[in-house]
Amino acid sequence: MLLAVLVLAAAQLAAATAGTATPSKPPAIGVTPGDVTDRRRNDNTFAGLEVELKLTGEAAGGARGARALVEKAVDDTGRNLVKEGGRPADFEKATGQGSPALKLDLRNPARRAKSVREISGSVEVFLPDRDPAAVASADRFLSRMDQPIAAPALKAAQTEVTVVSRKTFDAEKKKDEERKKKEAESAGIAGAMVSAFTGLFEGLFGDIGENDVLVRVTDPGKKVFGVEVFDAAGKRIDDSGSMKVGEFWIVKFTEKLPADASLRIYLMTPKALVTVPFSLKDVALP
Amino acid sequence: MRRRPGPQFILAFGLAPVLFASSVSGQDLRVSAGTIEDRRTTGEFFGGLEIELKLTGDDLADARAARVTLTKAQDEGGRDLLPEKKGDEDFQKSSSGRAPDLKINLKNPARGASAIKEISGEVQLFAPSRDPAATIVIDRLVSRMDKPIDSSALKSQQIKARLVSPKVYRAQAKKRDAELEAEMQKHKEEMKKEAGDDKTAEALMALVKGFAGMMNDVGDNDVILQIEDPQGKLLDVEVVGASGVIDTRGSMSSGGLKILQYSEKLPPDAKLRFLVKTKNALLRAPFSLTNVPLP
Numbered sequence: 001m002l003l004a005v006l007v008l009a010a011a012q013l014a015a016a017t018a019g020t021a022t023p024s025k026p027p028a029i030g031v032t033p034g035d036v037t038d039r040r041r042n043d044n045t046f047a048g049l050e051v052e053l054k055l056t057g058e059a060a061g062g063a064r065g066a067r068a069l070v071e072k073a074v075d076d077t078g079r080n081l082v083k084e085g086g087r088p089a090d091f092e093k094a095t096g097q098g099s100p101a102l103k104l105d106l107r108n109p110a111r112r113a114k115s116v117r118e119i120s121g122s123v124e125v126f127l128p129d130r131d132p133a134a135v136a137s138a139d140r141f142l143s144r145m146d147q148p149i150a151a152p153a154l155k156a157a158q159t160e161v162t163v164v165s166r167k168t169f170d171a172e173k174k175k176d177e178e179r180k181k182k183e184a185e186s187a188g189i190a191g192a193m194v195s196a197f198t199g200l201f202e203g204l205f206g207d208i209g210e211n212d213v214l215v216r217v218t219d220p221g222k223k224v225f226g227v228e229v230f231d232a233a234g235k236r237i238d239d240s241g242s243m244k245v246g247e248f249w250i251v252k253f254t255e256k257l258p259a260d261a262s263l264r265i266y267l268m269t270p271k272a273l274v275t276v277p278f279s280l281k282d283v284a285l286p
Numbered sequence: 287m288r289r290r291p292g293p294q295f296i297l298a299f300g301l302a303p304v305l306f307a308s309s310v311s312g313q314d315l316r317v318s319a320g321t322i323e324d325r326r327t328t329g330e331f332f333g334g335l336e337i338e339l340k341l342t343g344d345d346l347a348d349a350r351a352a353r354v355t356l357t358k359a360q361d362e363g364g365r366d367l368l369p370e371k372k373g374d375e376d377f378q379k380s381s382s383g384r385a386p387d388l389k390i391n392l393k394n395p396a397r398g399a400s401a402i403k404e405i406s407g408e409v410q411l412f413a414p415s416r417d418p419a420a421t422i423v424i425d426r427l428v429s430r431m432d433k434p435i436d437s438s439a440l441k442s443q444q445i446k447a448r449l450v451s452p453k454v455y456r457a458q459a460k461k462r463d464a465e466l467e468a469e470m471q472k473h474k475e476e477m478k479k480e481a482g483d484d485k486t487a488e489a490l491m492a493l494v495k496g497f498a499g500m501m502n503d504v505g506d507n508d509v510i511l512q513i514e515d516p517q518g519k520l521l522d523v524e525v526v527g528a529s530g531v532i533d534t535r536g537s538m539s540s541g542g543l544k545i546l547q548y549s550e551k552l553p554p555d556a557k558l559r560f561l562v563k564t565k566n567a568l569l570r571a572p573f574s575l576t577n578v579p580l581p
Contacts, residue, residue, distance in 0.1 A: 035329040040581040042322045047581070111580065112398050285397060286326040286333070 027059030027130070031068075031123055031278035036116075036286055040108055049081060049109055051119060051283065053102040063125045064266060065091040065225055066100040070121040075109035075285075081116065083107055091126065091225065091268075113285060120279040126225055131271035138163070141263040149265070157267045160218040161227075169214045169248065176246060211253040213263070218247060225266040227251060232260045314343040317409055317573040322581055326394050335367060335395060337578070339388040341409065345569055348413035350561065351377035351521055352386040356407035361395035361580075367402070369393055377412055377521055377563075399580060406574035412521055417566035419443075424558040427509065427525065435558075443562050446514040447523075452504045459502035466498055501538050507548040509558075514542055521561045527553055 034052030041047040053068050067089045073081035083105065092100040102123065109116060128134035136151035138144065138161075145165040154161055164172070208214070217224050227249060229237045242251045320338035327333045339354060353375055359367035369392060378386040388409070395402060414420035422439040424430070431451040440447060450458075470477075470491050481487040504510060509525055523544060525532045536547040 035327060037325065037327040037329060040324040040326070042579070042581040108581075111400055114397065284328075286328045286394075 027274055028057040029059045029276050030056040033280050033283050049106040051104040055099040060099040062127050062129050063099045065093050065126040066123055067091045068102045068104055068123045070104050073106050073119045074117050075113035076115050076117045077110045077113045079110050081106040115285055116283040123276045125274045126268055128266055128272050131269045134267050134269045134272035136265040138263040140260055157223040159223050161265050162216045164214045164216050211256050213251040215249040216247050217249055223267050225268050228264050230262050315345040315571045316342045319575055319578045335392040337390050341385045346385050348415045349411040351379045351412040353377045354388050354409050358406045359392050360403045361399040362401050362403045363396050363399055365396050367392040402578040404576050408572045411569040414561050414567050417564045420562050420564045420567035422560040427556055427558045428554050443519050448512045450510040452506055455504055455510050507551050509546040511544045519562050521563050524559045526557045526559050
């Protein structure tokens with residue numbers, strides 16, 4: 001029987017919001033396990049244990065993104081399930097009305113194990129509603145191409161965001177290609193191969209449509225969570241996907257945007273980023 | 287510590303002629319386990335045990351396709367691993383001279399099981415070179431458009447085939463599209479009610495049209511075949527030129543329709559080659575794998 005321990009963030013919130021003078025009311029967010037998939041292979045490719053985490057509680061609905069960081073994972077035979085050398089997970093975005101889907105990527109438990117004795121760590125949840133400085137806006141951005149957006153929130157986050165024209169993007173891309181070519185030439189055959197593959201991938205995904213919005217994001221502190229476009233009435237205009245090519249974020253649109261559209265940039269400020277510790281016990285294995 | 291015997295592969299050639307008097311028994315075909323994936327999930331989908339079967343032996347030299355049927359699969363605790371519904375038992379074709387990829391799908395073994403005690407069944411190889419009746423060649427296919435193919439060899443296998451020219455096919459597809467459109471318009475209001483809003487209903491209708499129209503787009507050089515094969519004897523159809531099989535750039539099949547796509551015009555003397563699963567072209571080899579370790 002699966003016993004999930006739901007841990008509210010109350011006690012730990014102070015640490016998560018360190019640096020803020022008056023921490024606001026802690027958000028009620030809990031973590032429970034979802035589906036568990038143990039993929040076992042005798043060639044070890046793509047093998048591992050995947051544990052889905054579900055965010056619960058009133059505040060979970062306001063989460064625009066989240067990521068899970070695992071500190072301890074042990075099966076009931078005592079096997080350590082934490083992958084060594086794994087890089088921290090990327091933030092997962094919320095889809096539709098649901099909260100972000102989180103998955104923990106662990107090592108396979110022992111065949112004779114019946115459950116995971118403990119999985120603990122923390123979930124970082126991005127709740128922009130908690131901090132007005134977590135959203136920067138640029139009104140009528142289509143008429144202000146190629147100049148950095150002047151917003152105090154961006155300055156505070158030490159981030160520069162510029163909506164660029166196609167002309168600027170192409171010129172920057174060309175410069176970048178020349179730089180890469182020179183680097184590849186000096187690296188010999190291996191460099192040429194890397195260059196060819198990079199070109200192939202960028203060719204596949206870097207295709208830009210006439211309605212797409214090109215944004216250059218200089219973000220050394222990795223504070224920018226995402227960008228969205230809104231119409232004059234404040235309704236979000238759905239994009240058809242986005243991608244990142246170097247410093248450039250390409251947000252794709254199937255239709256021409258209205259001239260008075262505005263851009264919102266979401267910033268992961270300390271107040272908007274909440275750390276929720278979790279500890280799950282005796283998670284049954286399939 | 288208990289020592290488990292290593293995985294074994296066994297072929298019972300001697301039994302084959304007795305059990306399958308109407309077909310040919312394999313002389314040299316060995317079966318062993320390759321990649322094993324035990325996908326265990328609390329979710330609804332994609333759980334199960336998949337085992338790749340590796341085929342080796344001289345009999346493979348003539349094989350164009352293979353398939354496997356299972357009679358027993360048990361883990362070491364005695365749990366029956368045979369799926370309730372029969373899986374895909376279609377022939378898998380060999381490509382580029384390699385043995386056909388055979389995979390079997392079973393139920394998950396017990397969590398604590400460390401091996402599969404036994405998997406047994408039969409591998410069938412399709413080797414058309416062993417029976418002249420298994421290969422039926424129709425010459426000058428380009429001159430046979432829009433009429434049934436008249437062949438006593440096909441008739442004796444109860445297979446009917448007709449080549450359709452791209453021009454006629456497109457006209458038929460246009461008519462089908464119009465009929466589908468009329469049918470959808472007739473039920474538009476019902477669909478809107480069921481879908482909840484106009485936008486979703488339109489998206490659904492576009493999806494239906496997209497699926498229905500997937501095979502409507504044919505090129506001028508494509509070979510389009512309408513086939514009736516009630517006994518499922520036909521394994522494949524290919525186009526052959528003076529120097530062998532002419533490679534397609536793709537193919538599509540749905541029901542009795544098969545479209546072979548070509549980028550270039552076929553030569554006037556191009557032939558159609560039907561590969562038929564006759565009894566004498568099938569080699570049957572029972573197999574049994576024991577003590578297969580689980581990952």
